[in-house]
Amino acid sequence: MIEGLFWLFGGTAIVAAFLCITGRSPVASALWLVLALFALAGIYVLLDAQFIAVLQVLVYAGAIMVLFLFVIMLLNAGRPGVATDMKGGAGRVTAALLGLGLVFELLAIRGWMPADQLRLPAGAIAELSREHGAVRLVAEPLFTGYLVPFEITSLLLLAAVVGAVVLAKRKL
Amino acid sequence: MLLGPSLAVSAVLFALGVAGVLLRRNAIVIFMCVELMLNAVNLTFVALAQQLGVAGQIFVFFVMAVAAAEAGVGLAIMLAIYRHRQTVDLRNINLLKG
Numbered sequence: 613m614i615e616g617l618f619w620l621f622g623g624t625a626i627v628a629a630f631l632c633i634t635g636r637s638p639v640a641s642a643l644w645l646v647l648a649l650f651a652l653a654g655i656y657v658l659l660d661a662q663f664i665a666v667l668q669v670l671v672y673a674g675a676i677m678v679l680f681l682f683v684i685m686l687l688n689a690g691r692p693g694v695a696t697d698m699k700g701g702a703g704r705v706t707a708a709l710l711g712l713g714l715v716f717e718l719l720a721i722r723g724w725m726p727a728d729q730l731r732l733p734a735g736a737i738a739e740l741s742r743e744h745g746a747v748r749l750v751a752e753p754l755f756t757g758y759l760v761p762f763e764i765t766s767l768l769l770l771a772a773v774v775g776a777v778v779l780a781k782r783k784l
Numbered sequence: 785m786l787l788g789p790s791l792a793v794s795a796v797l798f799a800l801g802v803a804g805v806l807l808r809r810n811a812i813v814i815f816m817c818v819e820l821m822l823n824a825v826n827l828t829f830v831a832l833a834q835q836l837g838v839a840g841q842i843f844v845f846f847v848m849a850v851a852a853a854e855a856g857v858g859l860a861i862m863l864a865i866y867r868h869r870q871t872v873d874l875r876n877i878n879l880l881k882g
Contacts, residue, residue, distance in 0.1 A: 618786055622793040629797050629820055633804030638813050645816050648797075652823055655793070659786060661830045664844050668826075671848050676819065676855045683859045684812055687866050697810040697873060704807060711803030718795030722788065731835045734785070740838070750841050758842055765849045772853035779860035782867070 618658050625651035634698075638684045642677060649673040660738045662746040790831035798824035811865075811872040815858055822851050 625648045632644035649672045656665035698704070741749050754762055778784065797820060804817030826844045833840025862872055869876060 614786070615789075618789060622789065625793060626796050626800070629800045632820065633800055633807060633813075633817060638810055641813050641816060645820065648820065649823060652827060655790065655827065656830050659790065659830050659834050661833065661841050661844075664826075664830055664841050667845070667848060671852060672819075672823070676852055679855055679859060680812065680816060683862060686863070687812070687872060697808055697813065699807055699809060707803040707806035710806060711799040714799040714802055715795055718798065719792060722791045722795065725787075726832070726836055732837060737834050737838060749838055750845065753838060754842055754845065761846060765846060768853055769849060772856050776856040776860040779857065780863045 614658055618655065621651045621654040621658070624648070625655070639681065642680050642684060645680075646673050646677045649677065660741060662741070663750050787831050787835060790827060794824045794827040794831070797821075797827065809874050811862055811874055811877070812859075814874070815855070815862075819851060819855070822847060 628644045628648035628651065632641045632648060635641040635644055649668060653665040653668040653673070656662070656668060699707070737749070744752070801817045801821035801824060804820065805814050808814050808817065826847055829840040829844045829847070831840075833844075865877060866872055871877075
């Protein structure tokens with residue numbers, strides 16, 4: 613059951629990602645990417661990361677992709693009739709060969725597994741999530757052990773906000 | 785156990801993202817392929833978090849924050865480039881190529 617659902621979501625993600633990189637229009641590419649991100653959120657639920665799945669839908673499929681679509685339409689890059697932006701024969705062959713090579717490399721190192729002493733017993737995260745709730749599972753370490761990285765992230769976001777305004781504003 | 789299949793899906797998604805960066809010329813589409821790669825890495829983090837502890841899920845949180853900042857600044861740069869050149873096609877933007 614879970615395996616079947618996993619392959620449904622995984623297959624959807626891979627097909628949508630392929631259509632995203634080969635789609636003619638940037639708007640279609642963006643919408644295929646949204647589908648891939650939704651499928652990934654489904655996989656996160658199957659992997660006992662419910663809170664991350666919610667964040668994926670809210671932040672990625674919601675906020676970030678709306679920003680992308682907004683800019684595509686603002687730049688009028690999605691109009692039909694424009695020649696495709698795909699590279700020609702040599703570029704396609706290079707991309708396919710490098711992509712395939714990378715897949716085989718990554719699948720080869722997949723055989724490496726963490727040492728047994730490091731591994732949690734099966735279902736440990738699901739058990740913790742059932743005891744404390746899915747949000748607390750992530751939030752508690754985030755606000756204790758990872759407090760300094762969390763604060764630095766807020767600084768990063770502040771810098772990004774200021775930078776985006778400075779770059780995109782016509783006259784300050 | 786979904787660890788092996790998750791890492792396989794993640795590997796394919798990452799390679800598709802790399803292929804997309806090499807294949808396309810539109811800067812915005814290339815940017816979306818970079819987001820695809822970030823998501824493939826997130827999937828690896830979540831899959832390994834199931835076995836190695838919840839720290840993996842917290843790293844996904846940080847990756848999402850960095851991706852949001854990157855999308856905001858990157859798209860602002862693209863707007864600025866479009867205002868000067870009326871295009872985001874990378875054939876016409878090669879100032880740093882020398």
